[in-house]
Amino acid sequence: MRPLPPPLDGVRVLDFSRMLAGPFCTALLADAGADVIKVEGLEGDDSRHFSPRAGGESCYFMMINRGKRSISLDLKSAEGRATAHALAARSDIVVENFRPGVAARLGIDFATLSAINPKLVYASISGFGQDGPLAHRPAYDIIAQAMSGIMSVNGPAGSAPNRVGESIGDIAAGLQAAWAILAALHGRERDGRGQHLDVAMVDSVFSLMVTSLSQYLFTGAVPGRIGNAHPMSAPxxxxxxxxxxxxxxxxxxxxxxxxxxxxxxxxxxxxxxxxxxxxxxxxxxxxxxxxxxxxxxxxxxxxxxxxxxxxxxxxxxxxxxxVVSGVHATARGLVRTVDHKTAGPVPVVPQPVRFLGSGTLQARPAPLLGEHTEEVLAELRLPA
CATH class of the missing domain: 3.30.1540.10 (formyl-coa transferase, domain 3)
Known part of the structure; x- marks a missing residue:
């Protein structure tokens, strides 16, 4: 049988997000074949400036922006907003992770863009959600970990609360956003219109704590830190x-x-x-x-x-x-190599699920800042 195309082939994503939670979400969509257009300001995503670097490019940025196309727009200008609106009219998905209220000030909020394209699936990722008493607060990963409860159960017995050793708040929110986007796309096929998705980092981590929550919600016992031990089983x-x-x-x-x-x-x-x-x-x-x-x-x-x-x-x-050099990661292809325009051969870690009907999905490098501006505008017949 002929292999199927990538699952999201033909789906266009307009990605206004930066740093980690949003870019991680859109990288997953790009891995599955979506055309992700990363909209960056003239100075670029902040993560472009992170170390370590290879060929002048941030390795961190390249890891989480693989497979995307970059265009550079000044969203504070009327011309930049007009271009963003034209792109939204031709897109299926929008992802942003500004603090609540910022997207509206830039003229790229759900109300504005859905009036242009009612079929848009629009995902907003923030620390505490789009409403509620804490919605105004900024939130980095460690704040989400602290406020979700996960730090309170992480670490050796008798220790102070410990941060999980990866940015689980950002990663969890990106994963939740990705599945919710796909659910909303399916709903759009049924109902004919998109919708606004409100993804909070704190909520996303909280919802993962099945073991701790089952202890507290059903028994009233507040879980604590017990190191690597399981709270209910031994050894x-x-x-x-x-x-x-x-x-x-x-x-x-x-x-x-x-x-x-x-x-x-x-x-x-x-x-x-x-x-x-x-x-x-x-x-x-x-x-x-x-x-x-x-x-x-x-x-x-x-x-x-x-x-x-x-x-x-x-x-x-x-x-x-x-792990990286071990037999499992090697056999499963967890780390792959792609050719970056300036950094040369670089490793990437694409999403790990195998779509067996589609064969091995193509891994693609991260873009240079604004690398595809003229290309994208020409494709969509917009003025450069």
Whole structure:
């Protein structure tokens, strides 16, 4: 069978966003074949100035703006706004992540653009949403993490609240925006008109906290920080081996029996303190002592191999370089190389889902500032 075209082939996205949450969302759409036109001011997206750099270009910018076309407009000028309006008339999707009220001042808000093109799906990404008592507040990722509750449950027991080691507030909002855009596109096919999507970073992270929220909303118990341990099951944690740390993940009695047998301590499974998952959680400190008595006598590699052979979920804890060079990332093509106009061959990390009917989706580099201005305006028959 002939491969299908990319899923979003023929869909045009007008991207007014900058920094991370919005650009991450639109990069996902570009990965799936959408024509993403990134509208930048004359000075460019702030992230163009971030380090590290390759060939004079920000590596950070190139990672999250892959596959897009860049045009440079002064949205504070009448000419720039007129061009933006003409582009919106010929687009399917608009994405912006200004603070609420800024898009209206620039003349590119939902009310203005949907009057020009009622079929627009328009996504607004902000820290706290388009309305509510905190909507006026600016929000970087760490603010979203702090205000969503996720920092309160992240970190070792007894520690201060910890930020998750990636910009999860921005990334979560970008993911939520991407799926919502596609849902709204489907609704547009049914109803004939687009709609305004209100995506808040805080809401997006909050909604991911299924385990913590199930504890609090149903029991009233406020979750705290417990390090790498699972709040309800044991042993499901990191454990010290002779040369590092590893993960053992056991969430039922059958697996626990296999674990104790693999460690040569089958009798532990019959101990009343460890006979059930709730009992193991209640006696977790004693159980850790027993397990680490075994893991500390083995290297990470040897212990993981023994447990994997017994069908027990276990793994090393890999560093970023180990993941990138490892067999899984290599086989799955998680990192690919594209040719950038000035930086040369550069790595990109496209969205990870395989669209098997479409084959391998093309990976494309990030644009130079304003690289496609004349090209886009000519295609749409707009004055350059």
């Amino acid at each position: 499901l944690d990191s454990f010290a081996a002779s040369d590092g740390h590893m993960i053992i993940a056991v969430a039922n009695d059958g697996l626990f029996a296999k674990l104790t047998a693999a460690m040569g301590m089958a009798e532990v499974a019959a101990d009343p303190r460890f006979a059930t998952d709730p009992a193991r959680k209640a006696n977790e400190a004693a159980l850790r002592t027993i397990i680490e008595g075994w893991t500390l006598r083995h290297s990470v590699e040897a212990a993981v191999a023994t447990l994997e052979a017994a069908g027990i979920p276990a793994s090393p804890i890999l560093s970023i370089d180990q």
